[in-house]
Amino acid sequence: MSPEIVENPFAANALARREAPVYQLPGTGIFMVSTYDLIAEACGRPEDFSNEFGAALQGNAREDEEIKSVLARGWPVVDTLLTADPPRHTRFRKLVNLAFSPARVNKIEAHVGAIVDELIDGFIDRGHCEFVREFGVPLPLTVISDQLGVPRSDMALFKEWSDAIADRLGGMLSRDEELACAHKLVAFQHYMLARLEERRGNPRDDLLSDLVNARIDGERELDTAELLSMVQQFLVAGNETTTNSLAGGILLLIQNPGEFAKILANPDLIKNMVEEVLRLESPTNSMWRIVKRNAELGGVAIPAGSTLLLRYGSGNRDAAKFPDPDRFDVERKNAQMHLAFGRGTHSCIGAMLSRKEMNVAFRRLTTRLKNPRLAPDNDLSHHINLLLRGLKSLHIEFDRP
Numbered sequence: 001m002s003p004e005i006v007e008n009p010f011a012a013n014a015l016a017r018r019e020a021p022v023y024q025l026p027g028t029g030i031f032m033v034s035t036y037d038l039i040a041e042a043c044g045r046p047e048d049f050s051n052e053f054g055a056a057l058q059g060n061a062r063e064d065e066e067i068k069s070v071l072a073r074g075w076p077v078v079d080t081l082l083t084a085d086p087p088r089h090t091r092f093r094k095l096v097n098l099a100f101s102p103a104r105v106n107k108i109e110a111h112v113g114a115i116v117d118e119l120i121d122g123f124i125d126r127g128h129c130e131f132v133r134e135f136g137v138p139l140p141l142t143v144i145s146d147q148l149g150v151p152r153s154d155m156a157l158f159k160e161w162s163d164a165i166a167d168r169l170g171g172m173l174s175r176d177e178e179l180a181c182a183h184k185l186v187a188f189q190h191y192m193l194a195r196l197e198e199r200r201g202n203p204r205d206d207l208l209s210d211l212v213n214a215r216i217d218g219e220r221e222l223d224t225a226e227l228l229s230m231v232q233q234f235l236v237a238g239n240e241t242t243t244n245s246l247a248g249g250i251l252l253l254i255q256n257p258g259e260f261a262k263i264l265a266n267p268d269l270i271k272n273m274v275e276e277v278l279r280l281e282s283p284t285n286s287m288w289r290i291v292k293r294n295a296e297l298g299g300v301a302i303p304a305g306s307t308l309l310l311r312y313g314s315g316n317r318d319a320a321k322f323p324d325p326d327r328f329d330v331e332r333k334n335a336q337m338h339l340a341f342g343r344g345t346h347s348c349i350g351a352m353l354s355r356k357e358m359n360v361a362f363r364r365l366t367t368r369l370k371n372p373r374l375a376p377d378n379d380l381s382h383h384i385n386l387l388l389r390g391l392k393s394l395h396i397e398f399d400r401p
């Protein structure tokens, strides 16, 4: 859990896969699971390994009076999708599956293309850009804002709130950072509730209206805390992760000119390249599970009440599944077997949407940016977050058109 390992986890992951695929982190109740098969198995056993880790993420918030009083001005964070188990999870998931179906996502392809072109127009004449800030962040943020139906002019706020909520999920915050996040969470809740209220009796063609008008089991409306929980997940889960895949992907292309040449020669390879980027980058690098009852995984006894840390990023570099796993191979036959979107009950609901964004983005970027290369002033460091992995910034240059 040290920042050095979070920054560069690959050797530690390989060691764990080889010597202790289910490894109890010393002095903790956390068991790290690092091979492909065992991660997939754990995802398929929700009766043993639960997603109800919402409460465990509260950290200092549970005891600290100041943080508690800030949070009391908002609504409790309740378990709906990510942090709920079946059958509760199934009820909420059914409500929103349709909104993220391939048919719905395909309908917005041209819209995504227009956003991508607008963003590229913003920097192409300059011959350089900070890719994370100027492209990676605004693309998914604009797409999800449009889907939800909230104004693009408030995007800077969404980014700030989304970062704060993602930081909480990573569980590596100091007390003061947690206090700052609590303020942002409550501001987010008040803002979104006002937007949701606008839709009551006055629905529009957007996801917020769908949520307000949804009926659990065809009967009751979602209550305020449930509505906010769902919106919060769409905002956070959809942003950081897609941002990180876009930036990680362009870096992989620049660092692997042979693979880049294959994409330029045959752009139809982009679909598979996107899967290979997701495999190698694994923007959701890890995820928690709570052990509900005494269990065994990979021959290791795990007591009830322990925590699993599923290392998706490690499973995605398991040589038993992906030969020569650290190599970026845009033609890799089984790239789409990666665990970057999880597996089973909680597999990512936004997978189709983010795949669409990445496919459209890489098609336009590889066509429009000529001879992209790294600018001299890059340190290529990542955000220190145990769960979400992504570059802090990426300065690139390219030939002016």
Ligand code: HEM
Pocket (backbone or CB within 6 Å): 051, 081, 082, 083, 093, 144, 233, 234, 235, 237, 238, 239, 241, 242, 245, 282, 283, 284, 287, 312, 339, 340, 341, 342, 343, 345, 346, 347, 348, 349, 350, 351, 353, 354
């Ligand atoms: C490259 C982009 C993305 C990656 C790598 C990613 C990754 C993941 C992963 C690994 C999970 C499973 C968590 C678990 O095992 O418990 C997940 C779940 C989820 N994702 Fe994504 N995600 C991405 C994009 C999105 C987008 C665009 C949205 C929505 C707008 C989204 C919304 C969600 C939600 C709501 C869940 C919880 C689903 C449930 O529990 O039923 N994600 N995501």
